[in-house]
Amino acid sequence: MQRGELNDKAWHDMPSKVFFSERVLHDVCAAYYSHPHAWSEIGFGGPANPRGYVRMYFNRRDPWEAAETHDGDEARARRENQHAR
Numbered sequence: 001m002q003r004g005e006l007n008d009k010a011w012h013d014m015p016s017k018v019f020f021s022e023r024v025l026h027d028v029c030a031a032y033y034s035h036p037h038a039w040s041e042i043g044f045g046g047p048a049n050p051r052g053y054v055r056m057y058f059n060r061r062d063p064w065e066a067a068e069t070h071d072g073d074e075a076r077a078r079r080e081n082q083h084a085r
Helices: 016-032 036-041 074-083
Strands: none
Touching: none
C-alpha cells in the first residue's frame, strides 16, 4: 500500500488511490462528523434541532435535557425535570 500497490486477492487489484479516495476518506469523515462536537463546529444542531448540543463536557447537560435519576434521588430529578418535555 505504501508503494501504491494493493496485491492481495482481497483488494481485487484496486489502485491504492481509489482505496484512499473512495473508502478511507469516506470512513474517516463519517466517523468524525458523527460526533455532536463536530456538529457544533459546522453549525449543525443535530437531531435535537433547533436546540443543538452546547455543553460537550463530562457530566454536564444542556438546560433542555432531562436530569438523570438515581436510587433515592427521584424527587430531585422530578423537580429538575419539570422544564423538560
